[in-house]
Amino acid sequence: MPRRGGPPEVNAGSMADIAFLLLIFFLVTTTIETDSGLDRMLPPIEPPEEDVVIKQKNIFTVNINKNGQLLAEEELIDLKDLREAAMAFLDNGGDGTCNYCKGRKNPESSDNPTKAIISLKNDRETKYATYITVQNELVGAYNELRNRESNRLYGVDFTEMEAEYLNPETDQAIRDELKEKVERIQGLFPQKLSEAETSTSN
Template sequence: MARRATPEVNAGSMADIAFLLLIFFLVTTTIEKDKGIARQLPPDQPDNVDPPLFKEKNIFIVNVNKDNQLLVESELMDLKDLRQEAIAFLDNGGDGTCTYCKGRRDPASSDNPNKAVISVQNDRNTDYKTYIAVQNELVAAYNFLRDRESQRLFGWKYTEVKKALDEGDYKGNEDAAMDKIKQIQDMVPLKLSEAEPKKSGK
C-alpha cells in the first residue's frame, strides 16, 4: 500500500493576518499621556549674576522629613492645614500695596503675592506620595486665590477656564480669555521654589 503524501498547510495568508492584527491593535490601543507637575524653569542666568535677594518674611518655608512630617515655618503641621496656612501667607498684604489682598496685613509676614515665595525642601527618603500631596496643597493655595480674583473681576473661575483652554474645549474668544488668564497669573504669580533634597538625618 502506497504512503499518502502529508498535506501541506497553506501559510500564504499568515503574513496578511499578522499585518491586519497589527493594524487592529495599533488603531484600538490608547496610549496614555503622563502628566507631570507643571513648573516653569527660571531663565538661564550667567554665572557671575547674584541670585535675587528676598526678605526673610517673604519666604514661607516647608520642610518634609524622612518620616513624612511637615515642618512649616519651624512648627510641626498636619498636611490638612498646609493649604490654609499658605493662603494666609500669600494673601497677607503686609506692605499695603496689594489692593485685592484680604489677609491679616501682618507686617511680619509677606508683603504681597508678587513678593511671596514658598520654599519646599524634602528629605531624600520622603515618600513620593507625601511629596505629591504637599505640592498639590501648595498649588491649590495659589489656585484658590486665582479663582477668587477671576470670579471677582470676570465672573468665572480661573481653574475652569484654564483647563478648558488647555484641553481645547473653550467656547468663546480664546485670545481675550488668555489675556485675562495672564492678568490673574500676574496678580498671583506661582513662586514655588524647590531646594535640593536633604540626606536623612541632616
C-alpha cells in the same frame, strides 16, 4: 467495520498563531500605570543682570522629613492645614500695597503676593506620594486665591478659564480673549514655588 489504529491526533499547527493573537490582545488591552509629572517652568539659563535681594519674611518654608511629617515656618503642621497656611501667607499684604489682598496685613509676614515665595524642601527618603500630595496642596492654595479674584473680576473660576484657554480645541478668537484674563489673574498671584536642595537624613 475495522477500527483504525491509534487515537486521533490533535492538529497543533495553528497554536503559534493563536498564542501570537493572544499576545497582541493582552498588549492592546493592558493598561500600564505611569507616574504623572509636575508642570513646572524651568528657570532661564542666563543669570539675572542684578542680584535680587529677597527678605526672609517673603519666604514661606515647607519641609518634609522621611516620615512624611511637615514643618511650615519651623512649626509642625498637619497636611490638611497646609493649604490654609499657604493662602494666609500669600494673601497677607503686609506692606499695604495690595488692594485686593484680604489677609491680616501682618508686617512680619509677606509684603505682597508678587513678592511671596513658597520654598519646599524634602528628604531623600520622603515618599513620592507624600511629595506629590504636598505639591498639590501648595498649588491648590494658588488656585483658590486665583479663583477668588477671577470670580470677582470675571464671574468664573480661574481653573475653568485656564482649562478652556489651554484646550487646543478652543476657537482661536476665544483663546485670544482668554489670554489677557488668564495672564492678569496669574499676575495677581504669581506662582513662585521654589524647590530647595534635597537633604539627606543622618
